[in-house]
Amino acid sequence: MRLPAYRPLFIVAGLLTALTYLWHESTSPDLERRHHLQEILRIIELHDAELMRDILLARAGLLPNYDALSKTGHALETISQDLLSASQSSAEMADTPLAQSAQQLSQTLQAKLTEVEYFKSDNALLRNSMTYFTKVGQNLDVKAKLPAKVERLWQLMFSFLETPEADLAQAIQRELASLEQHKSLPPEYTSLIAHGRLIVDLLPRLDVSLRGIIQIPIADKLAALQAELLQYSMSIEKRAQTYRLMLYVVALCLVVYLLYQFVRLRLSNESLRRAHEQLQQESNERLHAEIALRASEERLRSMTDSAHEAIISVDSLAKVVSWNRGAEAMFGYSETTMLGQPLLLLIPEHDAYIHDSILTRKSTNTDAGAVQLQGQRQDGKGFPLELSLSSWSRGNDFFHDGNYSRH
Amino acid sequence: MVWLCLAWPVFALESLAPLPLSTNVDxxxxxxxxxxxxxxxxxxxxxxxxxxxxxxxxxxxxxxxxxxxxxxxxxxxxxxxxxxxxxxxxxxxxxxxxxxxxxxxxxxxxxxxxxxxxxxxxxxxxxxxxxxxxxxxxxxxxxxxxxxxxxxxxxxxSLITPNSRFDQFLRGNQHALSDSEQQGYRLFTSLGCAACHQGINIGGNLFQKFGVFAQPKSLAKDPGRYSVTNNERDKGVYRVPSLRNVAVTAPYFHDGSAATLAEAVDTMAHDQLGRTLSEQERNLLLEFLTTLTGEYQGKPVVGGVVTSQ
The missing domain is CATH 1.10.760.10 (Cytochrome c-like domain)
Structure with a gap:
């Protein structure tokens, strides 16, 4: 009985819960983190370009010092750590192709920075040796007795600095070796030979290392990560979109259900109002009838009370239901004593008569006429009485009226 | 007819930079x-x-x-x-x-x-x-x-030592360095010291092998940067130290093997630059290096061995 009454409440509560859940799921997840990642990628791109610019400047000998390059390297290292933590900070992102891509980019960056560090060291040595070599060349000590072909060393070296080819390197090595053979070599030539060998050894390696750095596929890794980020964004946006659609459907269901409940309420309200009107009408009628009945009963009562004859009503079981003053005077019993008492008390010797005329003559409403009987008073004295009997029914109840007069 | 020749100084790229005069730490x-x-x-x-x-x-x-x-x-x-x-x-x-x-x-x-x-x-x-x-x-x-x-x-x-005489010179005060100190500075760059000791800290931004042209005298069993990278080429490689306040921070090198600055300068010239310095060159360099001593909280930095407590 109770459950159906609360059912709409449960349904509405259920729909509201579903709405809340769907609303939560339909918000674009990770939006801030995705923007953060996007920002990190942009910064990496900028710093990487800066790093490449400074490396090329350094190779060309146009970088005043390595502070800027170190600073950029440092910034890239920090941002690469940020990238790692940003790509793995959420449970949804961890172990996705996105996180793997981020890890690859971070590793590639680390590898590049390591290479750049070696490049810096080698470049510093090379530039120093090149400067020294050039300087000695500018102040060639003509007085020193050197091999006539010593100018050739510089020619070869300038060509080598332009295009570091293997045969040039070999030629320089030969020149340096023959210079080393020279007796009473001035000390700066000893240094020159050492620096020359360093250049020949280091320059090709430095260029290989530089080409290696340029070929480190930072741009590719960035693009891959960018693509993964887009893919990831699209997939989670799609999911959120689905939830948004479901949210709309559930909201629609809720509205429809509420409308249905509203209409039902209106309808039942209408029928209730009608029933209420009917009831009111009925109760008015009943009230009128009651009032009329009361009035007639009142009238009857005043009539019976004023009569000197005993007027007694009994029900179908011959129990007294009304007792007037005449009866009180005739039998000696008071009204309160007699109400509900059997009629047999008054006429004990005529039990058969009572049975016949009262308990079995149910539908009789005709006047049976007066009957002579022997009555009994409260004090036990008998006396003859004349009984006239009438009966009526109200609904299912039968009533018999007895009109008693003493002889 | 008068030929007026103006010799514009060729603006070499300044590889050394002065320290800021203050920091903006909280x-x-x-x-x-x-x-x-x-x-x-x-x-x-x-x-x-x-x-x-x-x-x-x-x-x-x-x-x-x-x-x-x-x-x-x-x-x-x-x-x-x-x-x-x-x-x-x-x-x-x-x-x-x-x-x-x-x-x-x-x-x-x-x-x-x-x-x-x-x-x-x-x-x-x-x-x-x-x-x-x-x-x-x-x-x-x-x-x-x-x-x-x-x-x-x-x-x-916040531990900066700005306003060394060399920094004053870099900021444009030509009188902050004496003639011989300025010669020392020119030697510092022309010899190649500034190839590695450059930047705002005159070092500290680069790694270099200790012993490019010759093996330094004491190379205690220290793998150097190899212990970090496990790369063969990093054996005996160290961070190029800053030369700021170098005159008051003896002894020198990662193992403290050079007790005096003169000794350190000689080792550097010979082993790192493949050069042998004349007496005069070394003295000029030493003179220049003393101008790198700055001030901490307005007082010149002083060094010395700390007596143990």
Missing amino acids: EAKRQLGERLFHDNKLSAQNNRSCASCHPLDHAAMDGLPRAEANDGTHSLRNTPSLFNVGFNFFYNWDGVVSTLEAHTEKVMLNPKVMNTSWSALLASLQADADYKKAFTQVYPTGLIKENIVDAMVNFER
């Missing part, structure tokens, strides 16, 4: 860091603070060839001066870390140096109501690991 954090810096609570045995090996009145280094380990049984590498540490890009002789934060934490947890642990240090600082109060005032998150490191790093970044 004063409250700096003060907190300063207190921690001088507090023995930072070591496990409560027997040394950062200032034990980096006394600020002794050029922020201990003056010993090699630092003594906490247990007294090991000798570490030479203690570098902490002055201008904020302008380095790599820390320790082998560049094992590249942020001051990581370096600070590493030194504190190193069993041979401060030998503390975060749990022990936090417990000991928590027990001090003054620290608790000070941290809560300065940091919203209060007394936690990150904030301890941050306060110390703020202090370390």
Whole structure:
């Protein structure tokens, strides 16, 4: 009985819960983190370009010092750590192709920075040796007795600095070796030979290392990560979109259900109002009838009370239901004593008569006429009485009226 | 007819730069860091603070060839001066870390140096109501690991020694250096010292093999940067140290093998540059190097061996 009454409440509560859940799921997840990642990628791109610019400047000998390059390297290292933590900070992102891509980019960056560090060291040595070599060349000590072909060393070296080819390197090595053979070599030539060998050894390696750095596929890794980020964004946006659609459907269901409940309420309200009107009408009628009945009963009562004859009503079981003053005077019993008492008390010797005329003559409403009987008073004295009997029914109840007069 | 020849100085790329005159570190954090810096609570045995090996009145280094380990049984590498540490890009002789934060934490947890642990240090600082109060005032998150490191790093970044005579010269005061000192400076760049000792800290931003043209005399069993990278080419490679305050931070090199600056200059010229310096060249270089001594809190930096407590 109770459950159906609360059912709409449960349904509405259920729909509201579903709405809340769907609303939560339909918000674009990770939006801030995705923007953060996007920002990190942009910064990496900028710093990487800066790093490449400074490396090329350094190779060309146009970088005043390595502070800027170190600073950029440092910034890239920090941002690469940020990238790692940003790509793995959420449970949804961890172990996705996105996180793997981020890890690859971070590793590639680390590898590049390591290479750049070696490049810096080698470049510093090379530039120093090149400067020294050039300087000695500018102040060639003509007085020193050197091999006539010593100018050739510089020619070869300038060509080598332009295009570091293997045969040039070999030629320089030969020149340096023959210079080393020279007796009473001035000390700066000893240094020159050492620096020359360093250049020949280091320059090709430095260029290989530089080409290696340029070929480190930072741009590719960035693009891959960018693509993964887009893919990831699209997939989670799609999911959120689905939830948004479901949210709309559930909201629609809720509205429809509420409308249905509203209409039902209106309808039942209408029928209730009608029933209420009917009831009111009925109760008015009943009230009128009651009032009329009361009035007639009142009238009857005043009539019976004023009569000197005993007027007694009994029900179908011959129990007294009304007792007037005449009866009180005739039998000696008071009204309160007699109400509900059997009629047999008054006429004990005529039990058969009572049975016949009262308990079995149910539908009789005709006047049976007066009957002579022997009555009994409260004090036990008998006396003859004349009984006239009438009966009526109200609904299912039968009533018999007895009109008693003493002889 | 008069030919007027103007010899414009060719503006060489200036590879050295002056230190800023001030830092913009947070004063409250700096003060907190300063207190921690001088507090023995930072070591496990409560027997040394950062200032034990980096006394600020002794050029922020201990003056010993090699630092003594906490247990007294090991000798570490030479203690570098902490002055201008904020302008380095790599820390320790082998560049094992590249942020001051990581370096600070590493030194504190190193069993041979401060030998503390975060749990022990936090417990000991928590027990001090003054620290608790000070941290809560300065940091919203209060007394936690990150904030301890941050306060110390703020202090370390404030340890600058600006206004050396050389910096004054770089800022345009031609009279800040004498003629011979200026000659020394020109020699410093032309000899190739400035190939590695460059930038704002005159070093500290590069790694280089110790012994390019010849093997330095003492190469104690120290793998150098190889211990960080495991790359063969990093054997005997160290961070190029800053030359700021170099005249007052003897002894020199990662193993303290050069007792005097003259000795260090000779080793560098011979082993790193493949050169042998004349007496005059060396003296000019030494004269120049003394102009790199700056001022800490307005007073010239002085060095010397710290007498043990």
